[in-house]
Amino acid sequence: MFLIGFLYLASQSVKKIIEINPYMLGTMAGGAADCQFWHRNLGIKCRLHELANKRRISVSGASKLLANMLYSYRGMGLSVGTMIAGWDETGPGLYYVDNEGGRLKGDRFSVGSGSPYAYGVLDSGYKFDMSVEEASELARRSIYHATFRDGASGGVASVYHVGPNGWTKLSGDDVGELHYHYYPVPPAIAEQVMEEAAAE
Amino acid sequence: MSVELLQLGSTAIGVKTKEGVVLAVEKRITSPLLEPSSVEKIMEIDDHIGCAMSGLIADARTLVEHARVETQNHRFSYGEPMTVESTTQALCDLALRFGEGDEESMSRPFGVSLLIAGHDENGPSLYYTDPSGTFWQCNAKAIGSGSEGADSSLQEQFNKDLSLSEAETIAVSILKQVMEEKVTPNNVDIAKVAPAYHLYTPQEVEAVISRL
Numbered sequence: 001m002f003l004i005g006f007l008y009l010a011s012q013s014v015k016k017i018i019e020i021n022p023y024m025l026g027t028m029a030g031g032a033a034d035c036q037f038w039h040r041n042l043g044i045k046c047r048l049h050e051l052a053n054k055r056r057i058s059v060s061g062a063s064k065l066l067a068n069m070l071y072s073y074r075g076m077g078l079s080v081g082t083m084i085a086g087w088d089e090t091g092p093g094l095y096y097v098d099n100e101g102g103r104l105k106g107d108r109f110s111v112g113s114g115s116p117y118a119y120g121v122l123d124s125g126y127k128f129d130m131s132v133e134e135a136s137e138l139a140r141r142s143i144y145h146a147t148f149r150d151g152a153s154g155g156v157a158s159v160y161h162v163g164p165n166g167w168t169k170l171s172g173d174d175v176g177e178l179h180y181h182y183y184p185v186p187p188a189i190a191e192q193v194m195e196e197a198a199a200e
Numbered sequence: 201m202s203v204e205l206l207q208l209g210s211t212a213i214g215v216k217t218k219e220g221v222v223l224a225v226e227k228r229i230t231s232p233l234l235e236p237s238s239v240e241k242i243m244e245i246d247d248h249i250g251c252a253m254s255g256l257i258a259d260a261r262t263l264v265e266h267a268r269v270e271t272q273n274h275r276f277s278y279g280e281p282m283t284v285e286s287t288t289q290a291l292c293d294l295a296l297r298f299g300e301g302d303e304e305s306m307s308r309p310f311g312v313s314l315l316i317a318g319h320d321e322n323g324p325s326l327y328y329t330d331p332s333g334t335f336w337q338c339n340a341k342a343i344g345s346g347s348e349g350a351d352s353s354l355q356e357q358f359n360k361d362l363s364l365s366e367a368e369t370i371a372v373s374i375l376k377q378v379m380e381e382k383v384t385p386n387n388v389d390i391a392k393v394a395p396a397y398h399l400y401t402p403q404e405v406e407a408v409i410s411r412l
Contacts, residue, residue: 044272051244051268 059093071101114146220394346378
């Protein structure tokens with residue numbers, strides 16, 4: 001289970017994955033301020049739920065709280081396309097929630113302007129029982145391909161893993177560098193000769 | 201009248217040490233049919249604050265709920281935990297909203313006093329609140345029916361260099377003195393804030409009782 005989310009920004013250094021609490025993450029797409037604020041607000045509600053019920057809120061419950069909140073502001077111009085990812089008693093949970101009040105449960109989602117490109121890579125490579133390494137590489141590759149083709153996507157591809165003990169950040173790679181990692185430039189003949197000459 | 205009600209409430213004791221604060225309460229299980237784990241007289245307000253209650257427990261629930269919302273709102277607005285004193289003040293602000301007059305006022309004062317134990321940038325702290333809305337910071341305090349005897353025992357046994365486990369032992373031994381029933385893991389609750397809130401499991405309570 002993994003996350004993919006990205007958006008066009010004036011700054012390349014904005015954190016697009018929001019830490020709601022130590023075992024739940026939210027992704028940011030749409031309006032950055034809206035996403036940040038409502039995720040932090042969701043964090044309060046999750047904590048109050050924990051205190052009142054003496055157990056953690058489920059991912060389903062948390063995403064429902066957010067979806068209901070966004071629905072009550074429907075039509076008022078909020079821009080939020082987010083995924084809530086976490087781990088609860090039923091195992092891993094991933095929900096897509098947006099500003100229209102829509103909420104979908106799924107195994108994989110891609111959100112944002114580059115998402116069609118990402119879905120191509122994601123859907124063809126996905127298997128439910130893939131390992132964490134395979135999943136994180138698939139996620140990274142999907143984001144990279146979206147940033148390659150979509151002018152409004154770019155920056156850093158961050159990959160996080162959410163497991164039974166909470167989330168950890170796995171990697172954060174600049175997509176410009178990822179390009180050369182996936183498609184290395186073969187050295188030109190002149191350069192090759194120079195290298196061989198220098199090695200002798 | 202609410203102050204007299206407090207004299208009938210179950211005893212609760214708080215002891216502050218350099219390592220943290222200990223709270224111990226008498227659960228007062230009135231019938232063998234009563235489920236002991238459902239009697240909650242120490243509650244968590246936030247990661248770093250807990251409170252013990254004595255008197256009208258239902259009133260205390262309202263206050264704890266209010267404190268929880270206040271501490272979370274503070275975290276949301278300022279990005280940091282609320283200090284223990286501010287939390288206590290926020291609780292006491294509710295206490296005087298009774299009488300006739302505007303619609304928001306209550307019909308009677310809260311009939312409960314609280315021991316708020318917490319840890320913030322000033323270190324561990326213990327506050328005592330009563331229905332008047334006043335609060336005092338204490339090194340050790342007892343509230344409820346056994347409070348007079350317990351307070352004087354605390355005065356004798358407390359010193360500033362107690363360790364947390366010595367404070368646990370003192371709190372529970374004083375409870376034993378003022379309680380009518382024998383102390384068991386089912387009729388006593390212990391919690392500490394050192395520096396995070398933790399409510400003891402029955403096994404941990406048993407371990408403290410066996411040290412008496």
